[in-house]
Amino acid sequence: MSTTSTEKKTVVFLGPKGTYSHQAAIQQFSHLDTIIYSPTSTIPECFSELETNSSVSYAAVPLENSTNGQVVFSYDLLRDRMLDDSCTIDGHRIIPQLEVIGEQYVAITHCLISPVADIKLKNIEDFKLVRVFSHPQVWGQVAKYMSKLKNQCPNTKFETIDTSSTSDAVLRAIEKQKTDQTSQPGDILNIAIAGETAAHLYDAHIVDDAINDRLGNTTRFLILKKLDDKEYPPQPPNVSKMHVNLLMFTLELDDPGSLVDVLNVLKEYSLNMSSISSRPYNSGQNDRKWQYIFYIEYDSDPQNTNMKTFYEEINERCVKWCLWGSFPRNEKYYQ
Numbered sequence: 001m002s003t004t005s006t007e008k009k010t011v012v013f014l015g016p017k018g019t020y021s022h023q024a025a026i027q028q029f030s031h032l033d034t035i036i037y038s039p040t041s042t043i044p045e046c047f048s049e050l051e052t053n054s055s056v057s058y059a060a061v062p063l064e065n066s067t068n069g070q071v072v073f074s075y076d077l078l079r080d081r082m083l084d085d086s087c088t089i090d091g092h093r094i095i096p097q098l099e100v101i102g103e104q105y106v107a108i109t110h111c112l113i114s115p116v117a118d119i120k121l122k123n124i125e126d127f128k129l130v131r132v133f134s135h136p137q138v139w140g141q142v143a144k145y146m147s148k149l150k151n152q153c154p155n156t157k158f159e160t161i162d163t164s165s166t167s168d169a170v171l172r173a174i175e176k177q178k179t180d181q182t183s184q185p186g187d188i189l190n191i192a193i194a195g196e197t198a199a200h201l202y203d204a205h206i207v208d209d210a211i212n213d214r215l216g217n218t219t220r221f222l223i224l225k226k227l228d229d230k231e232y233p234p235q236p237p238n239v240s241k242m243h244v245n246l247l248m249f250t251l252e253l254d255d256p257g258s259l260v261d262v263l264n265v266l267k268e269y270s271l272n273m274s275s276i277s278s279r280p281y282n283s284g285q286n287d288r289k290w291q292y293i294f295y296i297e298y299d300s301d302p303q304n305t306n307m308k309t310f311y312e313e314i315n316e317r318c319v320k321w322c323l324w325g326s327f328p329r330n331e332k333y334y335q
């Protein structure tokens with residue numbers, strides 16, 4: 001059945017509302033008024049909802065952060081899908097159920113957020129215990145700030161608590177503060193590290209802003225859709241004419257030069273590689289625990305007519321490979 005441009009489409013993202021993932025979804029689809037923004041509780045749920053729920057058309061998931069690197073949850077979710085036995089196989093090529101159709105860059109400006117009004121930075125040392133709630137990915141982005149804060153409050157005990165997202169951190173701090181206020185009034189402060197949007201959305205108070213260690217801290221998100229869902233809305237205006245390609249592959253074990261052989265195909269076709277990463281995997285076959293899957297990204301011109309033979313050469317050199325998508329480069333990449 002063909003869809004009309006007025007049909008509502010749902011995008012899932014790591015919620016609750018106000019997360020950086022929510023921001024990424026808005027950046028991708030704000031030029032359309034047919035999009036429903038639907039939060040999930042975890043990143044794996046974003047993938048499973050998109051795969052199994054017919055009313056979900058897109059997912060926005062974080063991939064990497066400019067300060068503390070890979071969002072390993074997402075890398076491993078892509079890996080597990082590619083190595084899943086239920087995927088369609090064509091030669092050495094794995095064809096997953098999902099496809100990457102876009103990328104978004106979100107400026108990450110963390111704030112210290114209190115459920116209690118009128119808390120100033122200098123008041124923090126008055127508390128015996130300060131619980132700090134945030135998403136695990138955040139700790140590496142504010143490590144210097146947190147160590148300075150702890151030094152400024154030598155008599156305060158700090159505890160860090162992992163939450164499922166930054167917005168969840170704000171909600172958890174608000175909840176915990178309510179119970180602590182009754183049991184130990186004035187002794188304990190529960191604070192969150194999250195973005196400004198989450199603070200406003202949940203009526204919490206910003207104690208300090210732009211607390212990330214590095215200015216320009218940015219997270220890159222991927223936008224996914226179902227592979228067989230042919231129709232998708234036009235890309236947002238801020239995309240360049242070059243495409244980025246995300247390819248993952250595995251190699252024969254103990255085959256010196258096999259990685260170089262794959263990379264040489266990029267050189268042969270003058271394709272500029274923009275990233276390379278790897279993650280361990282265990283195929284359950286042979287007795288070798290330490291096997292690696294590689295992730296590369298390279299630019300290509302959508303008009304390039306040589307890509308078919310390029311992928312034939314890739315097919316010859318990889319045990320398994322999977323092209324997750326060829327999608328427009330977001331102009332924010334160059335800024």
Ligand SMILES: O=C(O)C(=O)C[C@]1(C(=O)O)C=C[C@@H](O)C=C1
Nearest residue numbers: 019020021062135137165166219
């Ligand atoms: O918790 C959020 O707000 C998210 O969208 C997740 C996430 C991540 O997993 O990287 C996104 C951006 C920030 O780097 C911190 C957390």
